[in-house]
Amino acid sequence: TAGITQAPTSQILAAGRSMTLRCTQDMRHNAMYWYRQDLGLGLRLIHYSNTAGTTGKGEVPDGYSVSRANTDDFPLTLASAVPSQTSVYFCASSDATSGDYNEQFFGPGTRLTVL
Amino acid sequence: GIQVEQSPPDLILQEGANSTLRCNFSDSVNNLQWFHQNPWGQLINLFYIPSGTKQNGRLSATTVATERYSLLYISSSQTTDSGVYFCAVDGGSTLGRLYFGRGTQLTVWP
Numbered sequence: 001t002a003g004i005t006q007a008p009t010s011q012i013l014a015a016g017r018s019m020t021l022r023c024t025q026d027m028r029h030n031a032m033y034w035y036r037q038d039l040g041l042g043l044r045l046i047h048y049s050n051t052a053g054t055t056g057k058g059e060v061p062d063g064y065s066v067s068r069a070n071t072d073d074f075p076l077t078l079a080s081a082v083p084s085q086t087s088v089y090f091c092a093s094s095d096a097t098s099g100d101y102n103e104q105f106f107g108p109g110t111r112l113t114v115l
Numbered sequence: 116g117i118q119v120e121q122s123p124p125d126l127i128l129q130e131g132a133n134s135t136l137r138c139n140f141s142d143s144v145n146n147l148q149w150f151h152q153n154p155w156g157q158l159i160n161l162f163y164i165p166s167g168t169k170q171n172g173r174l175s176a177t178t179v180a181t182e183r184y185s186l187l188y189i190s191s192s193q194t195t196d197s198g199v200y201f202c203a204v205d206g207g208s209t210l211g212r213l214y215f216g217r218g219t220q221l222t223v224w225p
Contacts, residue, residue: 031211042119042201042215050211058212059116088156094211103148103163104203104213109156 002026004107006091012113013081021076021110023091031096032074033058033104034066036087043090049074050096081114088112117142121202121216128192128223136187136219138202146205147178148213149187153198161187161200192223 007022025032030051035043035058045058049068063085065077074093078085091107118141128134138147149161162169162176164185169176173192178185189196199220203213 033212035213035215040217042217043203043213044215045212048212090158092213096211102146103160104211105160106150106158109158111156 004091004093004105006089006107006110008110009108010111010113012115013078015082015114016080019078019081019112021078021089021091021112023074023076023107024072025074025091025093025105025107026072027093027095027105028071029093029095029105030071031094032068033092033094034064034074034076035090035092036060037090037109038087046076046089081112083114086112086114117144117204117214119202119204119214119216121200121219123219124217125220126222128221130192130194130223130225132192132223133188133190134192134221136189136200136202136221138185138187138204138216140183140185140202140204140214142183144180144183144204146213147180147185148203149176149185150201150203151196151198152201152218158201189221192221194223194225197221197223 004025033048034046047066089110094104151159166180199218203215
């Protein structure tokens with residue numbers, strides 16, 4: 001199976017423009033997450049969704065929005081990009097149906113540069 | 116949120132050497148995962164280990180939840196082991212979110 005796919009692989013974006021990063025998983029996991037990775041800081045949670053139709057804010061949500069219309073897709077939107085949003089973005093998912101939020105799996109990442 | 120500290124921050128080894136990476140965390144956790152980020156940036160799941168000991172080939176991990184630490188052992192290291200090793204823990208108010216440490220950068224020379 002493909003697991004988690006992300007698109008695009010990389011993107012250069014002019015400041016002030018909007019962009020949507022796409023994430024699709026085929027594992028039927030109910031929980032999905034967006035993280036950003038910045039040099040020396042590890043990964044930090046932007047937004048999460050515990051199930052289709054619900055979303056929540058993570059540690060660094062400002063400037064980002066998400067939606068979860070169905071189980072498989074979890075797009076991340078930057079409404080008006082700023083240079084500080086230059087980062088590598090990872091989408092992840094886990095199977096939370098048992099009540100324990102189990103092992104998370106990560107997509108390949110999207111490298112975004114905002115100029 | 117939970118604080119996650121990894122040590123050492125950098126590690127340089129000769130091929131064939133053994134190493135131990137440590138992860139300390141500041142509060143009780145439900146889950147703990149170890150990842151390897153390869154030079155291409157992919158995050159590869161190594162262990163899902165909230166407690167106990169697991170082994171997978173040359174790698175093994177031990178988590179002592181009551182003492183709030185986990186250890187990752189790499190034996191007979193190979194150049195392909197190079198990359199950044201991350202520890203991440205769950206347990207915050209946002210169920211399922213992972214708190215990541217800053218990683219250990221491992222370089223294995225032939």
